[in-house]
Amino acid sequence: MTKIAVIYYSSTGNVHQLAAAVAQGAEEAGAEVRLRRVPELAPEEAIDSNPLWRAHVDATAGEVQEATPADLEWAEGYALGSPTRFGTPAAQMKQFIDTLGGLWFTGKLANKGATAFTSAQNVHGGNETTILTFFNIFSHFGAVIVPPGYTDPLLFEAGGNPYGTSNASGGKSATVTEAELAAARYQGRRLAEVSAKLTA
Numbered sequence: 001m002t003k004i005a006v007i008y009y010s011s012t013g014n015v016h017q018l019a020a021a022v023a024q025g026a027e028e029a030g031a032e033v034r035l036r037r038v039p040e041l042a043p044e045e046a047i048d049s050n051p052l053w054r055a056h057v058d059a060t061a062g063e064v065q066e067a068t069p070a071d072l073e074w075a076e077g078y079a080l081g082s083p084t085r086f087g088t089p090a091a092q093m094k095q096f097i098d099t100l101g102g103l104w105f106t107g108k109l110a111n112k113g114a115t116a117f118t119s120a121q122n123v124h125g126g127n128e129t130t131i132l133t134f135f136n137i138f139s140h141f142g143a144v145i146v147p148p149g150y151t152d153p154l155l156f157e158a159g160g161n162p163y164g165t166s167n168a169s170g171g172k173s174a175t176v177t178e179a180e181l182a183a184a185r186y187q188g189r190r191l192a193e194v195s196a197k198l199t200a
């Protein structure tokens, strides 16, 4: 079984929806999957200032385990997801990535399949730049980047983002469409299939 880690950050739940679908797709491809959320860094007052954020933190606290670097060492392929924050991944995700120096130094992140997904408020609010920022990081890891491209017609139904699955939430919760969920599942399947070839 190919080992796939799906690691994400989400404040108001949209990236969480995508992450669960990516994980489901990888499982459908026969992979063993770890779905993990990176630790929250924001103070309680900030979380409380947004009822959607508070609701999501409370809903997922016991449901999804926190990610550790060991999850990426274990994985033979990984998917990272984050909301767009000014066109880049959230600080919570970046902080987790910045704990990976030891794994990077010893080559434990290299030669593995890597893919990324995101949600922004707006269609053109930075979805693609956020995913491309992940691709910068993947390059430093020496990962084998696995974008969806236009390798399946269902991707066009989800907005046709060739870099990775993306969602425009309008700043609300639970906005991921069936088409986007299908694209995310496809992305997870594709990551698992490519990662299996890399480890063969």
Ligand SMILES: Cc1cc2nc3c(=O)[nH]c(=O)nc-3n(C[C@H](O)[C@H](O)[C@H](O)COP(=O)(O)O)c2cc1C
Residues within 6 Å of the ligand: 009, 010, 011, 012, 013, 014, 015, 016, 082, 083, 084, 085, 086, 087, 088, 119, 120, 121, 122, 123, 124, 125, 126, 168, 169, 170, 171, 172, 173
């Ligand atoms: C500090 C901050 C910066 C943001 N920057 C952007 C942005 O550049 N473009 C955009 O469209 N949305 C931006 N957003 C909105 C979120 O990316 C959007 O609500 C996203 O759907 C949240 O995903 P989540 O539900 O998984 O937390 C920002 C939100 C915050 C709090």
